[in-house]
Amino acid sequence: MSYNIQAKIMTGYLCIILCLGASLLIVNDRMTGLQNEVEFISKHDIELHDLINQVQKNILDMETGMRGYVITGDDQYLEPYEAGSRSWPDNYNKLHTLLANNPEQQRNLEQIKPLIASWISNTGEYVITLKKENNEAAVNRHFEQNTGKKIMDQLRTQFDSFLADEKKLTSDRIANLTQSNTNVKIVLYTIVGIVSLLTLAVALILSRSIVRTIKQVVRTIRSIADSEVDLTARIELNTRDEIRDLAEATNRLLGSLEKQNWVQKNMTDISTMYQGVTDIAALTQAFVTKLAPMLEAVYGVVYLRRTIGGQEVYVKTAAYAASGEEKGALSFRSGEGLVGQCALDKRLFLIDSLPEGHIAITSGLGASSPRSLLIAPILVDDRVEAVVEFAALQPFVSQHLTLLDQLQEKFGSAITNVLGRMEVERLLAESQMMTEELQAQSEELQAQAEELQMQQEQLRITNEHLEEQNLNVEQRALELKKAKDELEAYSVKLQTSSQYKTDFLANMSHELRTPLNSILILSQMLVETGAEMETAEVEEYSRVVNTAGQDLLRLINDILDLSKIEAGKIDIVTDEVNVTELPQLMKSLFGPVAARKNLDFEVLLHPEAPKVIATDGQRLQQILNNLLSNAFKFTERGSITVRIEPAKPERIKELLPVQEDEAVIAISVTDTGIGIPIDKQQLIFEAFRQVDGTTNRQYGGTGLGLSICREFTRLLGGSIVVRSELHKGSTFTLYIPSRRETDSQGGTMADEASAASFAEVAVTRDPQEEASYAQENEVEDGVGSDVQLFKGKKVLLVDDDSRNVFALVSALEKKGVSVMAAEHGKRALEILEEQPGFDLVLMDIMMPVMDGYETMEAIRHRLGLTKLPIIALTAKAMKNEREKCREAGASDYIMKPLNIDQLFSLMRVWLTKQVNPF
Template sequence: MFTNRRFNIRSKIILGNVIVVIILAISVFVVNGRIAALQHEIDFISNHDIEVHDVTNQMEKNEFNMETGQRGYIITGNQSYLDLYSDGSIKWVESYQKLHELVSDNPVQQKNLSLIKSTIEEWMSVVGDPTIALKKASKTEELNQFFAADPGKKYIEQMRNQFETFLATEKKLTTQRVSSVDHSNYLLKISLYLLLVVVSLISIVIALIISKSIITTLNQVKQMIKAMSSENGDFSKRIEITTKDEISDLGHATNELLESVERFAWLQSNAAEVVSSYQGINNITNLADAFIAKVALLVEASYGVVYIREERRMKDEFVRQASYALYGEHEAGLSFRLGEGLIGQSALDKRTIIIEQVPNHYYRIVSGLGQASPQSLLIVPVIFMNRVEAVIEFASFKAFTQIQQTFIEQIQSNFGAAIHSVTGRMEVERLLNESQTMTEELQAQSEELQAQSEELQMQQEEMLMINENLDKQNQLALIKTAELEKAKDELESSSAELQKSSQYKSDFLANMSHELRTPLNSILILSQMLAENNHKTLTVEEERFSKTIYDSGKDLLNLIDDILDLSKVEAGKIDVIISELNVTEIPDLMKLSFDPIAQSKAIGFDVIIGEGVPEIISTDGQRLQQILKNLLSNAFKFTEQGKVTMKIEKAEPKLVKQLLPKYKNELALAFSIIDTGIGIPLEKQQLIFDAFKQVDGTISRRYGGTGLGLSISLSFARLLGGCLILESEMGKGSNFTLYLPCLSSKDLSSAIQLEIAASSVIRPLYPRAGEVTVTENDIFLNKKVLLAEDDSRNVYALVHAFEAKGITLKVASNGQECLDILRADPSFDLVLMDVMMPVMNGYEAMSAIRMDSILKDMPIIALTAKAMKMDRQKCLEAGASDYISKPIDMAQLYSLMRVWIKQ
């Protein structure tokens, strides 16, 4: 068929398919008519016969309802039975009319239906209506006589028989129609099978003809592919193309596939080789050297540089760490900031930069035989977790190929992960070294303190011996003054013993605080490991015990730190280390430490820097931060609502002269910690600065703590040449202000030596005394809350929780009941609305409340067990003031209730 004319493979396949499609279309056209007729018969049975059966059953049910209603009303006199009788007497007529229409083409069934109608009408006229009339007239005796004769029985039996006859006839007709449909369906199957055989034979013939025209030349290509696959995956060979038809296209496609696979294999093997080249390296410079040396060879680069990200002066810079074939240190930049040069721009944009035709004077690649400028530059950012860790620059005498560019972009993520890992390990090692150094220094200081203590003791003993010798020598000459000298000696001895006791106490506290750290460290680590329960070997209760041990250990560690600081202050062993401090960094440090506390207590926390505050000051930054952290910790501890504010401002010159009169320089900073907490009574504002003293020192106090923080803060403030001022009033909050002079290290050291550090000044913020204990919990006292909730368990839990807060709670079991209660009594302070309830759900109830002019401003908090993304918006659109999901966090619920009750 195709030997004399040339057809390409596509034309052959299309022609064969067209022939098959035409035959199938003819077959479908022939069969479609038969299927339509068959479907019509099936639809008639499905719609008509089933509906006849349903309507017949409904008519029979109506008749039964009439009988039931008649008997129930006569027996009980209940009006609902009479309604059932009346409803049935109407609906059986409707069913009869519909059924009469459905069997209009069948005279036999119409006749049977007419007999049923006559029987029902006779039963109603002889039995139903008369007996109901007798019952309404209370003629009990006549009713008894009627039912003794029981004339209605024959009608009921007659109706049952008539309905059975009607249904039996209809079932017989349905069976006949189903048999007819089955026969038609059988004929349709036979026709389809015959068509399938004919179409299959034609398709096979066409397929044989087309395949014969293709298979001869296709076998040649197959043999070449087998030959290549048998030689251990050698992708270097290519198919020689000799034809100009589809087989040639197949050969070209196969050759392109081989080239693609060869490129992929090259990328995979070399990427693995690069990664393995820097495995086990723990130094960032060595890592960069290994990477650039390996990759430069693989991409045929004549020059390469690696710039690693480092944080300098609070900004990211990319610093040169390694190079390949670099000649002259001045030829390549040492560092770049974001956006600076092509290196910085590539890091800022997170994209690869390719430059072709580099100018001759740009950079020269040098060898022993000469030097020349590169032709192409390739700059690639190394990105890990969406952050640029490094930037790589390559130069080459020829343009970088696409596969080389792809190779570099493919391996950069692994290199970024390696940089991140190595820098992390280096940082851990640095911290470990610093920790070890600090431990050794503390141990050396402890030994030095012990040696000094022993030396002082020896000196005191020598002095006592000298005094005794002097007393003996002067005893004869000073007989008259013996008693006076004896009294003087006793006084000096008492003073020395007192000083000695104080020194021993400070040394003991310092030594004991230090020694307790070693076992406490193990307790903290082991208890934390137990609490994490990674192996799931502990019960829930044991996990809770471990967490309690860990928290207690942390509290004990904080206490030890405070005691150690206090002992150092008393012993005069605190060294003031003056250095430059960046004031603008303090807000970030404080926010980092206290933002989580503010969020957990649902209170605000702001840090404000005033105008004119110098960026750099000279002071002991560690002691200043400790003062600020102690003051902020106290502020958060005693603040239940509102916010805590930290202000850094220039102190007023007049106030500086008053508080720090010995300093000639009037420039000072004021660090204010302002809270809206419980406040401090005037009579205890001086007491709290004493060690181990608190406003509430009883064993039943509400707030914990050791009472050391303010004492230590005051001591450190004096060491730094400043002073600490308290302004507070009960119930309105407190304001602790640290005034710190801005001096050079020389000036500050001189000031400390002259002992001109001022004492703490205490001045009430609000002079009005005698004002009254409103606490945050009092806002709930005697408040009326309406809870709409159908779950008794939730109701039980919330009732007991709210009773403890003094809340008056009323419960509605659904939205409609909630709406009725509110309309009867709109004086509720808040509504807690469950969403999923019977009768009327929460969405409907909230919408109805918002449409009521009296209730439209009622605060409503929606409660729902759903927690999908759009549930909150759906509740708000329905009219909720706020939203909280189940299981309910009571602390969060109380917080929301406070907000809306206040409003």
């Protein structure tokens, strides 16, 4: 991430501003605290003192009024007494409330209240009553005993002590307030110092980060200008600003200069090698020997152009690091192999990732296979004089290619010069001999010239024939490559399809066995204990069995529909469908589902939509049911809206061009659910394909619903499209034309049984498991009473299917077992951590959030419960499923649909022996 100089400076200023802001907040907070303390003292303490005085005044008024009434007998003297008697409880309660933050003073105040009440009842009211009865003797006796005076003296003493404590608390608060004021000053001075130091530190860091790299770049540029730079050196980069850009540009300049310097140096070394060489074999050998190490090659070959039999052939002339047994050819024709093709195309070939065994480079310690191949033509005046080939253990780099490219012309010129000199020497040696024989051979030469002309013509014809053959070979090679690519693509597609079908079979096994498991368990319990059950319990069992049977029938119907479609056994019966009835029909079917999931559900009918269309109403309803079922399935909150309206002409032209003259209705189902990723929006319509086909997927299902929708839509002559955004919802739009005549998709329903045949996987125990099972039954025989074994045991049932949970809980509770259920693996782990002491765990495999495999591994390793018996309950009829469950941590394994007696037998075995399964 780039972090430029401006950003750095702004960051520094921002840090300073933030520090100042934080300082102001701290100081403001302390000042607010001081203000609150001042207000507390000025309001709370003064009000507290006033209330103490008020209570004392109320008591004094009562005492004075009582004495005046006793002396005079006049009722007017009772008015202060009565006023004080009414006021003191209120003042006391207010005073008690103000002391809420001082429990000790509250307790002191509470000790005063009984004295006041005692004086009122035993002195005040008592004396007033005696006076009203004119019992002067009793009044005199009371005053002689000084009972009231003693209580009043005690009250004054306690009030004085209470008030003294409050004055001391007020003095302490004032002292604390003074100390807080001093602390605020200290904090303010400290913050000013810290902000100043932080400002200096930020300025120092920013300046150093900017200046350091600039100085390094300046030194490097100066050394380049003075030709004293080390081209292998690079500027170290620690910043991400414009200085980094400058340093990187300088490093690129150094890298470019280093490559150029390397190329020029090696060019000079090789150019000096050509001087004085007069033999072509020596020239090529010296060239390949010199160039191969420069290119870091471990093998090199030079092929020179030769004309043999009137045909250009590239012959192997020199080699570098060649072994005794060469695999490569000694010569190539133009266009033959990579060497011949390089000469024909006049371009360089660079191949990486050579296969093992292409060529072996041997040494005294062994042999190695090169991984990169470089083949280049040597051109002179646009004519290929030679082809060089190099092999290396590592890829060739750009500077190697640049060096070879610049050497082409010079090496080609050297080849031409040496060949020319060799030809001149040969001609000079032969010229004298030819002069002597010239006269004698003049006639023979004439004949040979005529013959040579004829041979050249034949060679031309042969070359044309070879060129035609080469073209045919190239064309055939292209065809073979195209066929190979098609086969590879088909193979990949076949493997992908096989994997999707495997996942589908696993999920379908789970979907079919889950309701079947509930049916078998509950029906067996009805058979065995039906007479002992109450009517309500039998009705509940029957309801669950019926629901599971309906789910099983729906799954089988989906498979049958897809099989009949693929076999061409679906008949389309065209009839008039009343479009205005569709909203009420859909609301009646899915309104309860929306209410149960607390979702808004609307069906909107456009006023211009056709009232009646001609189509297959049954198939249309089946399509809409599948779309709405998916919408409710994948929507947890929000709304689901269905819109019925006439299709737009541009959409009809795009999707149903042959239906442009017919009425087309558009029905869209919009939800606010989880949405579909863009790369999955087409595969969801394919059979056996699902967005999530794993065992721990969040949502169940077989993945056939949308495939059936697409096929039914095609049979109705319509189209279905989807528009979706992940985590925001989806819209499926169905375009259905009004068919003018009855269309049918060939075939009848007579062969439903064969078209819908379904191979069920039968899972049985292997011989070793049978022996283990028999041994476990033998152990069981010695256990004793079954009822006593199960009674009081604590079992954790982990299963996401409520029907299975109901069936198993019902069966286990009848044995006296205490069962706790968890809907997925994550919840099971939480229960085991919160409530230890379970005797056994029944673990389903395919669950949302966390599947059975992960959960068992977490129980064994994360929770450390290695001795807790775990019985895996799985409906996956896949190979090696038992071993997979054991590896994940299962103590034993049982297939769905469950045999309840077999389950009880396994539980008895593991509840008795309680051993570590690992």
